[in-house]
Amino acid sequence: MSEFDRFSLNVATTKYWPLDELVPGCVAAGIGGIGLWRNEVTQYGLDRCAELVQGAGLRVTSLCRGGFFTAHGWLDDNCHAIEEAATLGAPVLVLVSGGLPPGSRDLDAARERVAAAVETLVPYAIDAGVTLGIEPLHPMYAADRCVVSTLGQALDIAERFPARAVGVVLDTYHLWWDDQVWAQIKRAGADGRIACFQVADWVTPLPAGVLLGRGLPGEGCVELRRFREAVDAAGYTGPVEVEVFHPDVWARPGAQVLAASIAGYLEYVA
Amino acid sequence: MSEFDRFSLNVATTKYWPLDELVPGCVAAGIGGIGLWRNEVTQYGLDRCAELVQGAGLRVTSLCRGGFFTAHGWLDDNCHAIEEAATLGAPVLVLVSGGLPPGSRDLDAARERVAAAVETLVPYAIDAGVTLGIEPLHPMYAADRCVVSTLGQALDIAERFPARAVGVVLDTYHLWWDDQVWAQIKRAGADGRIACFQVADWVTPLPAGVLLGRGLPGEGCVELRRFREAVDAAGYTGPVEVEVFHPDVWARPGAQVLAASIAGYLEYVA
Numbered sequence: 001m002s003e004f005d006r007f008s009l010n011v012a013t014t015k016y017w018p019l020d021e022l023v024p025g026c027v028a029a030g031i032g033g034i035g036l037w038r039n040e041v042t043q044y045g046l047d048r049c050a051e052l053v054q055g056a057g058l059r060v061t062s063l064c065r066g067g068f069f070t071a072h073g074w075l076d077d078n079c080h081a082i083e084e085a086a087t088l089g090a091p092v093l094v095l096v097s098g099g100l101p102p103g104s105r106d107l108d109a110a111r112e113r114v115a116a117a118v119e120t121l122v123p124y125a126i127d128a129g130v131t132l133g134i135e136p137l138h139p140m141y142a143a144d145r146c147v148v149s150t151l152g153q154a155l156d157i158a159e160r161f162p163a164r165a166v167g168v169v170l171d172t173y174h175l176w177w178d179d180q181v182w183a184q185i186k187r188a189g190a191d192g193r194i195a196c197f198q199v200a201d202w203v204t205p206l207p208a209g210v211l212l213g214r215g216l217p218g219e220g221c222v223e224l225r226r227f228r229e230a231v232d233a234a235g236y237t238g239p240v241e242v243e244v245f246h247p248d249v250w251a252r253p254g255a256q257v258l259a260a261s262i263a264g265y266l267e268y269v270a
Numbered sequence: 271m272s273e274f275d276r277f278s279l280n281v282a283t284t285k286y287w288p289l290d291e292l293v294p295g296c297v298a299a300g301i302g303g304i305g306l307w308r309n310e311v312t313q314y315g316l317d318r319c320a321e322l323v324q325g326a327g328l329r330v331t332s333l334c335r336g337g338f339f340t341a342h343g344w345l346d347d348n349c350h351a352i353e354e355a356a357t358l359g360a361p362v363l364v365l366v367s368g369g370l371p372p373g374s375r376d377l378d379a380a381r382e383r384v385a386a387a388v389e390t391l392v393p394y395a396i397d398a399g400v401t402l403g404i405e406p407l408h409p410m411y412a413a414d415r416c417v418v419s420t421l422g423q424a425l426d427i428a429e430r431f432p433a434r435a436v437g438v439v440l441d442t443y444h445l446w447w448d449d450q451v452w453a454q455i456k457r458a459g460a461d462g463r464i465a466c467f468q469v470a471d472w473v474t475p476l477p478a479g480v481l482l483g484r485g486l487p488g489e490g491c492v493e494l495r496r497f498r499e500a501v502d503a504a505g506y507t508g509p510v511e512v513e514v515f516h517p518d519v520w521a522r523p524g525a526q527v528l529a530a531s532i533a534g535y536l537e538y539v540a
Binding site for chain 2: 177
């Protein structure tokens with residue numbers, strides 16, 4: 001896979017670019033793949049989406065997202081998500097594991113519940129040939145979005161299961177502050193656990209709710225190239241997804257954001 | 271020290287309560303001490319402040335803050351801060367170490383610079399009989415406020431120096447998400463490094479800038495009592511400061527906030 005072919009656009013970066021414009025736009029740009037989100041896939045129609053993307057010769061590099069194991073109906077929902085990933089040809093379903101249950105302060109128990117939920121899903125994932133990718137989210141999301149806060153914790157859970165069934169998703173936005181992350185990337189790679197690698201930059205000040213403040217590669221302070229080199233050195237040969245959530249980015253035309261993402265990737269990551 | 275006597279009000283919790291009302295208010299409430307901030311001390315006058323607090327029989331449990339080692343004139347400023355702590359009888363100067371230098375992505379170098387700055391300050395601290403308390407701040411502040419993000423990192427730096435000169439400040443708001451923190455508290459206690467213990471609760475959603483979103487004890491999801499028990503088990507016998515920054519808390523009368531802080535402390539921490 002060439003450096004350029006390795007680039008993947010996570011469609012959350014170009015939120016308002018309709019899929020039937022985005023896919024030809026990505027083909028025109030000559031990139032290798034796209035990362036999809038379930039809400040958009042459902043809106044467009046699962047089979048129709050699979051045809052559109054595969055027909056265009058693009059790979060689906062990941063599907064976001066399963067997880068949220070504290071929600072009512074999580075098992076059905078995650079089983080559907082696994083099937084959708086298989087239909088789309090996505091090798092990995094990204095898991096955002098959910099925060100503390102309402103009113104709870106028991107973080108240890110919440111983390112154990114994630115491991116139990118993943119265990120429940122493993123047979124479905126193996127049947128479907130889809131890897132569950134546990135994504136550690138930045139510690140600022142531990143209460144309300146994801147109790148798995150470090151790569152070390154994600155691996156502690158993933159390693160209980162076969163590597164083809166459970167891996168980890170590395171996103172620079174979530175991991176950049178962690179002085180342990182370099183050792184943990186080695187650990188993840190040695191065991192074949194790196195299911196996907198995503199890049200976004202860290203910019204301050206953070207916005208209210210801290211969800212929509214990511215920067216395109218190069219706009220912030222993350223050592224993006226060091227991360228890419230570290231995952232490569234750990235044996236990862238898969239795609240590099242640019243995944244940025246920011247209203248200012250979303251307000252720009254999709255093709256322009258794709259071009260900026262590619263430029264930032266080539267200058268700061270590749 | 272009784273549980274009640276151990277309680278200390280960090281004056282940042284009651285931002286708009288003037289010192290000459292706050293001090294008698296704390297005496298009337300029967301608490302043991304207060305944590306001071308330099309800007310308020312300077313505004314009131316250093317010697318006048320020391321007389322006020324000591325005359326009232328209150329202990330000064332900490333002085334916030336030294337640090338910000340990336341700022342111009344950091345050495346002079348930190349030397350002044352150490353002298354101020356000595357004058358006030360504060361056993362510890364809290365260090366907020368500063369973020370990345372403008373335009374830099376080199377987090378490792380920034381962390382090493384903190385260690386070098388602390389090394390420079392150690393002789394001044396020993397002369398003054400003041401302990402430098404390295405405070406790890408939540409990873410969401412790593413870029414712009416403090417590159418020391420975990421208790422483990424803070425101890426890695428502190429342990430290079432004598433324990434009477436350099437310790438760590440534990441604040442539940444910054445540390446609650448970390449699955450390694452319990453082991454690190456033991457490590458800190460075994461070496462006599464716990465210079466101060468501060469409590470605040472974690473509430474979501476976070477506000478823009480993420481600085482002013484703390485909750486009073488019991489308002490959020492932190493296992494505050496578990497933390498207090500852990501520092502006690504590690505050998506810490508010092509004060510427990512309530513330190514909350516929130517506009518809604520600041521808008522209430524100081525005496526009312528003090529009462530609420532004491533109530534929250536007794537119910538959720540002590």
